[in-house]
Amino acid sequence: MVERRLFLLAGLLALACGLFLLWNLRAPMGFILSLRFTKLAALCVVGAAIGTATVLFQTIAANRMLTPGIVGFDALFVFIQTALVLTLGGVGFAALPSLAQFGMETIVLVAAALALFGVLLRNGAEDILRLVLTGVILGVLLRGLAGLAQRLLDPSEFSIVQQATFATFGAVDKTQLAIASVILVASLLGALRIARFLDVVALGRMVALPLGVDYDRVVFVALGLVALLVATSTALVGPITFLGLLTSSLAHAALPTWRHSRLLPAAALIGATILVSGQFVFERLLGLQSTLTVVVEFAGGVLFLFLILRRPRR
Amino acid sequence: MIQVDNLTITKTGTDILKDISLKFGQGGITALIGPNGAGKSTLLSAIAGLAKTTKGRVTVEGCDMINARPPERASRVALLAQNEQVTARLTVRELVSFGRWTHHHGRPKEDDNRKIDAAIEAFDLVELASRQLASLSGGQRQRAFVAMSWAQDTPWLLLDEPLSALDPRHVRDIMDRLHALTRPGQAQRSVVIVLHDLGVAARYADRIVALKDGRLVVSGPRVLTMTGPMLSDLFGTGLTIQQVAGHSLVVPC
Numbered sequence A: 001m002v003e004r005r006l007f008l009l010a011g012l013l014a015l016a017c018g019l020f021l022l023w024n025l026r027a028p029m030g031f032i033l034s035l036r037f038t039k040l041a042a043l044c045v046v047g048a049a050i051g052t053a054t055v056l057f058q059t060i061a062a063n064r065m066l067t068p069g070i071v072g073f074d075a076l077f078v079f080i081q082t083a084l085v086l087t088l089g090g091v092g093f094a095a096l097p098s099l100a101q102f103g104m105e106t107i108v109l110v111a112a113a114l115a116l117f118g119v120l121l122r123n124g125a126e127d128i129l130r131l132v133l134t135g136v137i138l139g140v141l142l143r144g145l146a147g148l149a150q151r152l153l154d155p156s157e158f159s160i161v162q163q164a165t166f167a168t169f170g171a172v173d174k175t176q177l178a179i180a181s182v183i184l185v186a187s188l189l190g191a192l193r194i195a196r197f198l199d200v201v202a203l204g205r206m207v208a209l210p211l212g213v214d215y216d217r218v219v220f221v222a223l224g225l226v227a228l229l230v231a232t233s234t235a236l237v238g239p240i241t242f243l244g245l246l247t248s249s250l251a252h253a254a255l256p257t258w259r260h261s262r263l264l265p266a267a268a269l270i271g272a273t274i275l276v277s278g279q280f281v282f283e284r285l286l287g288l289q290s291t292l293t294v295v296v297e298f299a300g301g302v303l304f305l306f307l308i309l310r311r312p313r314r
Numbered sequence B: 001m002i003q004v005d006n007l008t009i010t011k012t013g014t015d016i017l018k019d020i021s022l023k024f025g026q027g028g029i030t031a032l033i034g035p036n037g038a039g040k041s042t043l044l045s046a047i048a049g050l051a052k053t054t055k056g057r058v059t060v061e062g063c064d065m066i067n068a069r070p071p072e073r074a075s076r077v078a079l080l081a082q083n084e085q086v087t088a089r090l091t092v093r094e095l096v097s098f099g100r101w102t103h104h105h106g107r108p109k110e111d112d113n114r115k116i117d118a119a120i121e122a123f124d125l126v127e128l129a130s131r132q133l134a135s136l137s138g139g140q141r142q143r144a145f146v147a148m149s150w151a152q153d154t155p156w157l158l159l160d161e162p163l164s165a166l167d168p169r170h171v172r173d174i175m176d177r178l179h180a181l182t183r184p185g186q187a188q189r190s191v192v193i194v195l196h197d198l199g200v201a202a203r204y205a206d207r208i209v210a211l212k213d214g215r216l217v218v219s220g221p222r223v224l225t226m227t228g229p230m231l232s233d234l235f236g237t238g239l240t241i242q243q244v245a246g247h248s249l250v251v252p253c
Helices: A002-022 A029-061 A073-095 A098-120 A128-151 A155-165 A174-193 A195-201 A205-211 A215-237 A243-254 A260-285 A292-309 B040-047 B070-076 B092-098 B110-122 B138-151 B168-181 B198-204 B228-235
Strands: B002-011 B014-024 B028-033 B055-060 B077-080 B156-160 B190-194 B207-212 B215-221 B239-244 B247-252
Touching (some): A002 A029, A029 A174, A029 A195, A029 A215, A029 A243, A029 A260, A073 A098, A073 A128, A073 A155, A073 A215, A098 A215, A174 A195, A174 A260, A195 A205, A195 A215, A205 A215, A205 B070, A205 B077, A260 A292, B002 B040, B014 B040, B014 B055, B014 B207, B014 B215, B028 B040, B040 B055, B040 B190, B138 B156, B168 B198, B207 B228, B215 B228
Parallel strands (some): B028 B190, B156 B190
Antiparallel strands (some): B002 B055, B207 B215, B239 B247
């Protein structure tokens, strides 16, 4: 049953991709297809990365209401953009080579995440809760600093920051997309490689350790993958806070299994499907009357409230 | 054999275990008793190689458990910690199959399936095998966890208060099974079990290890060590042992 549903999810994604590429396709087809394909690839890669990262993070944290965003990735991204505009000015920021900016942002986000994980979990991976709480506090601090810095900007620079900190799939650079795709696909494959170990880690530290699993190592590898997946996708298109929560909840609902070798691909497929189908609806059917990320955040936020009020088991 | 030499474990400036040295002989059931905070769970974790030791050494069948790799530890000792809250959507059989994880790494073979079935049968879980863990009572879940540890098929099984959620029938059921499975002639498995029910210890244990305030009070055969004065001193309250219908009962005096 689980495998059949996985195929169904793959079919849904294929359908969404087909509609996105071919709906209302007119001449010059080659040019339009090339544009649509770049955007489609970005949507698929980012959706899959965020979905996978969230399932990984929730397994390690043993909590299905958390997303990697909670440890402050989004806040750090906003802070970096604000700091760049503040120090370089609007013109200087716009003149930054986009590839260098993408590379720098990815490296800073990954390094910050690994530093946080390394410092807080240096005595072993038993204190995930401390990691999450520290991440929340750092996120608040960075948001506060970014807010303060934004008050120092003039209105035109402020609008540049706002534009840079909203997730957008409209202007994805092909070279950045290619680099990000390699990193993200490698990370997704890495996640699949540790899927069997994650099944045991999901039982909890004091069950997993006596079963012969190197718990700390699995947790560190998984956190490293989360850092790569979230940092690269955030640097590529910007932060999408609640997509992961939406994706992970749907993956667990669609596939009643504890096997990460099934859950991770399901989350990747659902994440990609949400972004592709959402973008298709907004772009092709509603004529860009709204923004996809706003709706994803809204739906994810409502789901988050529902999960809190429902008092879930994890 | 398990050998503990001069084991000291200190956490946040407090000595949880102080210079413990003892041996656990093979076969039978060893009951680990003592008041709350005596260090029983920490000692079990240290034997399983999962506690950070300040000083000393623990070996199981000659293997240095503190420095052993996780699969080496898991091939010698199965530890069932107390109050584990597994919330994954598992059936009883799936949970028990995790006991064989160190052997099959997620891909059970025929031998694994045979041992999983044997553990399910040994702990009276056949009718519950396909039930979701979440749908079980606390006692049924506890039995499933003991079966999981049993399926690990290690020479030593360490159980930390496994009877806490069980009714008298299932306490007797599990202890009868553990008792039978640890007799000579079986695969010579050995059980070290943390018990608060001294009546159960008096009835089933072959050996007693008593701890108080992180120190070893006594270690030896139950018939020689488990006396009223020792228990009274250990728990700081008057206790005596009476014989009723051939069984030892621990009662307040």
